[in-house]
Amino acid sequence: MVRGVWAKAGKVLVLGVFTILLAFPFYWMLVTSFKQNVDLYTMENNPFIFNAKPTLDHVKFLFTETRFVRWLGNTVFVGAFVVAITLVLAVPAAYSLARLSGRWGERIGIGIFLTYLIPPTLLFIPLSRVVAYLGLQDSLWALILVYPTFTVPFSVWLLMGFFKSIPKELEDAAMVDGLTRFGAFVKLVIPISTSGILTVVIFTFTLVTQEFVYALTFISSESSQMIGTGIPIFLVRGDVYYWGALMAACLIASLPIAFMYNLFLDRFIAGFTVGAVK
Amino acid sequence: MAVGGGKIKSIAAAQSPLLGAAMFSPAVLYIVLLVGGPFLLAIFYAFSDARIGSAEMHYVGLENFRSILQSPSFHVAIRNSFIFTICSQAVVIVGANILAISLENTFRGRGLIRFLILLPWVAPIALGAIGWKWILDSIYSVITWVLVAAHIYKPFSAPMWLGEPRLAIASVLLVHSWRLMPFSTVILLAGRTAIPKDIPEAAAVDGAGFWRTQLQIIIPMMRPIISVAVLFGLIFTFTDMTVVYILTAGGPFDSTQTLPNLAFTLGIQGSDLAAGAAISLFLVPMLVVIAYFMLRVANRAEVT
Amino acid sequence: MAVVQTRELTKVFKEGQLGAVNHVNLETREGEFLVFLGPSGSGKTTLLRMIAGLETPTSGDILIGGQVVNDLSPRDRRIAMVFQSYALYPHLSVYKNIAFPLRAQKVKKELHKGKVEWAASLLGIGALLDRKPRELSGGERQRVALARAIVREPAVFLLDEPLSNLDAKLRASAREELERFHRGVGTTSIYVTHDQVEAMAMGDRVMVLNQGVVHQLGTPTEVYDNPVDTFVATFLGSPPMNLVELGEVIVGFRPEHFRPASASSGDSVPFRFKVENREYLGSEWIVSGTLIGGKFEGKEIFSRLPSAQDLNPGDTHDFFVARRELKFFDRVSENRTEPRGLSWQ
Numbered sequence: 001m002v003r004g005v006w007a008k009a010g011k012v013l014v015l016g017v018f019t020i021l022l023a024f025p026f027y028w029m030l031v032t033s034f035k036q037n038v039d040l041y042t043m044e045n046n047p048f049i050f051n052a053k054p055t056l057d058h059v060k061f062l063f064t065e066t067r068f069v070r071w072l073g074n075t076v077f078v079g080a081f082v083v084a085i086t087l088v089l090a091v092p093a094a095y096s097l098a099r100l101s102g103r104w105g106e107r108i109g110i111g112i113f114l115t116y117l118i119p120p121t122l123l124f125i126p127l128s129r130v131v132a133y134l135g136l137q138d139s140l141w142a143l144i145l146v147y148p149t150f151t152v153p154f155s156v157w158l159l160m161g162f163f164k165s166i167p168k169e170l171e172d173a174a175m176v177d178g179l180t181r182f183g184a185f186v187k188l189v190i191p192i193s194t195s196g197i198l199t200v201v202i203f204t205f206t207l208v209t210q211e212f213v214y215a216l217t218f219i220s221s222e223s224s225q226m227i228g229t230g231i232p233i234f235l236v237r238g239d240v241y242y243w244g245a246l247m248a249a250c251l252i253a254s255l256p257i258a259f260m261y262n263l264f265l266d267r268f269i270a271g272f273t274v275g276a277v278k
Numbered sequence: 279m280a281v282g283g284g285k286i287k288s289i290a291a292a293q294s295p296l297l298g299a300a301m302f303s304p305a306v307l308y309i310v311l312l313v314g315g316p317f318l319l320a321i322f323y324a325f326s327d328a329r330i331g332s333a334e335m336h337y338v339g340l341e342n343f344r345s346i347l348q349s350p351s352f353h354v355a356i357r358n359s360f361i362f363t364i365c366s367q368a369v370v371i372v373g374a375n376i377l378a379i380s381l382e383n384t385f386r387g388r389g390l391i392r393f394l395i396l397l398p399w400v401a402p403i404a405l406g407a408i409g410w411k412w413i414l415d416s417i418y419s420v421i422t423w424v425l426v427a428a429h430i431y432k433p434f435s436a437p438m439w440l441g442e443p444r445l446a447i448a449s450v451l452l453v454h455s456w457r458l459m460p461f462s463t464v465i466l467l468a469g470r471t472a473i474p475k476d477i478p479e480a481a482a483v484d485g486a487g488f489w490r491t492q493l494q495i496i497i498p499m500m501r502p503i504i505s506v507a508v509l510f511g512l513i514f515t516f517t518d519m520t521v522v523y524i525l526t527a528g529g530p531f532d533s534t535q536t537l538p539n540l541a542f543t544l545g546i547q548g549s550d551l552a553a554g555a556a557i558s559l560f561l562v563p564m565l566v567v568i569a570y571f572m573l574r575v576a577n578r579a580e581v582t
Numbered sequence: 583m584a585v586v587q588t589r590e591l592t593k594v595f596k597e598g599q600l601g602a603v604n605h606v607n608l609e610t611r612e613g614e615f616l617v618f619l620g621p622s623g624s625g626k627t628t629l630l631r632m633i634a635g636l637e638t639p640t641s642g643d644i645l646i647g648g649q650v651v652n653d654l655s656p657r658d659r660r661i662a663m664v665f666q667s668y669a670l671y672p673h674l675s676v677y678k679n680i681a682f683p684l685r686a687q688k689v690k691k692e693l694h695k696g697k698v699e700w701a702a703s704l705l706g707i708g709a710l711l712d713r714k715p716r717e718l719s720g721g722e723r724q725r726v727a728l729a730r731a732i733v734r735e736p737a738v739f740l741l742d743e744p745l746s747n748l749d750a751k752l753r754a755s756a757r758e759e760l761e762r763f764h765r766g767v768g769t770t771s772i773y774v775t776h777d778q779v780e781a782m783a784m785g786d787r788v789m790v791l792n793q794g795v796v797h798q799l800g801t802p803t804e805v806y807d808n809p810v811d812t813f814v815a816t817f818l819g820s821p822p823m824n825l826v827e828l829g830e831v832i833v834g835f836r837p838e839h840f841r842p843a844s845a846s847s848g849d850s851v852p853f854r855f856k857v858e859n860r861e862y863l864g865s866e867w868i869v870s871g872t873l874i875g876g877k878f879e880g881k882e883i884f885s886r887l888p889s890a891q892d893l894n895p896g897d898t899h900d901f902f903v904a905r906r907e908l909k910f911f912d913r914v915s916e917n918r919t920e921p922r923g924l925s926w927q
Contacts, residue, residue, distance in 0.1 A: 007488070014380045015391060018373070022459060023394040025409035026401070028420065032412065040418070043433070047420045093305035100298030108302065110573065115313050117565050117572075119517035121538035125545045125554045126319035127312075129328070149312045152305055181297055210402040212520040213538075217546055228402040232524050243412055250409055254401035261400040262393050269468045479636050480669035484730070485657035485686035494682075498673045 026251065033058055033248035040244060058244030067222055068249055071230035074140055078226065079208045081144045086151045086204045091197065093152075094159030095185055099168075109160055116153045120213040123149070128217050142218040143226070147211065151204040158203070158267065162196035163189070199267040202260050209257055227253045323555035330549040342556040351532050355540040356560065358447070362536060363516040366454040370511060371504070373455070374462035379492065381463070382470055399460035407524035410453050414439035414525070443533035446526050450534050453521050458514065462507040469503030470496070505575045509568050516564055537561055586610045586633060586738055586772065591642035593628050593794075601640065602628040604794040610738075610772065615764050617785035618774045621817070625794035626774045627742055633772065634663050634740050647737055657686070662731035663740040666747060668723045670715040676702075676726050677711040683734045701733040704766065720748045721756050728763060739771040745780065757784065778818045782806065790814045808909075809834075812916040815909060821868060821884040823909070828877060828924055832911040837868070837886040839907040842893075843900035851908070855883065855901040860890050869893055 034054040045051045062068045097105040136142035174184040215229040222234050231249045328335045346352050422436040440446050481491040519538035528535040545554015587609045594601040603625040610616050618626035631637040635656035644651050651659050680698045702708045705725040745753050781788045782802045789799045798810040809815035815834050816822040823834045854874040861868045867890040873881045912919045
């Protein structure tokens, strides 16, 4: 019984330390966002408390004097299109690989999985040339064109696992009742897969917001920036970092994504572990 | 619609490879064009003298590779790529296992803790890195303040966390580990919940205490999942350029340079596409090794 | 003295609700094979797990070998357990599986080999020592689980429905192996099952449980021939005992005692029986139908017979039950009462 007390204390300690270490930067973002510049840049002040009254100045600055809102808009714009393209490509692909293609299906599935291992930091150089060639330099359409290269593979696995978990008998029954295989797919499987599809939507969107390399490489003008690149690059004027606004921007951009991610976490894990956990 | 015998036939044709092919072809085609194509292009550029802004391009054989291999930045970059990747992975694997053990059983507030713990992974990399840049700022770092307040350093004499080579390397390591920890933890946690409840009970009845059960039974059983977490972690860190770009841009004095960053610096900022492509090709061997191990893990799981 | 005792053992999972186990008192006999029998939810597994130390009691005591073990962890109780799924460690070889308890109890390394080989030979799995669990058949896995249990020479074996994951054909031979095993080692064993055939075949004594309460503890003969209430009477035997209400009592008789009048002799009670359905099981017939006439009009009854000649669906025949085979239960409490004379018509 004494054993139990020590175990519990150990657990609390571990959780406490890890939570603080992992979440601290975000807490710090929060605090910095609302601290007056006077407070922030006076070295003697205890940074853990508000030595001057908290202020909304940085947030105001962010929304009125920077292109932050525009970048948010850009991100949503790109996100929406990429989600659409991803769904159109990945949903049928995942279904056919899960159901229709037997051994070949497995192999192609693995092939798609392996493309995930070819990173943006390898492809960005040739792609920059392709983008220039297509005249999409500095255009958000370049991102819309290229982002599915990593959202589609990920979505295909996620959905493959998902479709495999739907019992075959449902489609067999529909076909006995007269639907074609494709008809069964459209009228039966898709409607009951809303949660899987929703998961793909959410994760595709988060992958879009997190991406950095392509956004950095293809987009140069300030007004076309995405959230992930605009903040680090354009909230720095010359060599001066506007830390207050910077931190506010980081927080505002991160939290909604964090919420959405948490809601669909279990599906996300299933996507990654499809091969290894049986 | 087909009637009677026709119905039976359409069930028998359930495998319909043709329909299958039609359904996955768009995705496969897209990937081949936009991943396979550029990949081949990268190889092609590496043997050329392509530059940004110039339409001309000539074959130059191994010239790019020769000059890269002679460049000291390159050697630092390769060294760092491996150091950052392997060291952060080691830290993460140990930490994530410990964290997963603590999170296994439900308790009040678990959802909140999980949310907080996930933040480093779900926030866009660049933004998390910027947060750390502020925390590690040479003048206003909160860490510095704490150390000064504890009289470990005199004011203005604290180290520059991102300004001194050794410390900069440590800082990059820190941020990589920080970012990766939630991802691994969450995957390991899933692996743990997949273990049948009666295994640890059998171990308890057999006389094993807590640590023996973890180290000799549970964690070995999690080998496939741990492999998945490690392999993905290696890829994410090895191929990442964001953390270094934001924190140090490769400095101070190239000490935190990595392969992806060097490729970007030379290829895009320096307009030397060929050099950039050649450098980024050095990522491939590691990726092939990782791909091999991933396939092995996937295969073993099938056999079981 | 490897005797397991419980005193007023109770486990309540949810406050205010009926406990999973309620005030159970039991005492095993040295070396016996005691079966906890009951439907799912009867508390039999919870009871077993409390004895093992995997579940803490809400109140009451558990004693092993005369010593109160409530606060002892499973490893300190000198018990061994065989789980429903066998819980073999999948990443360890059979040898290492069996050796694991020795390692955990810090037995000297030099002694491991001898003990493992002894346990393996006891169960005839010496040839399997290098294999991994996934390469073994269901029966082989059971043997490995038993070897792992016995290698520590425990005072008590606890078995949690180890046969229920096996397919029907395998179950019979695995059951027989278990019985042989028990005869060979003679360790006190407690066996949990919901299958009354298993309980009857294997148990030296059977403890019938329902809703966390012990209904009866006795030899198979006792619980079968002298059930203490209607629950025990209907739980044992397949098809279950026929029960008919008659005034203040419920009268019961087993299907095998309900036979055509032609076979009757001695003091017996006659019935008119209309056959509705018959099932041929190979070794016997199960004939179901309804009673005709008198107070039992329409009551559904089962009969077990070696032959069903002339018993066609739709026919009505004369059947009988020997008076001494009748069991009487109080209608309200459902407990067994004295036989009494009744007017049947």
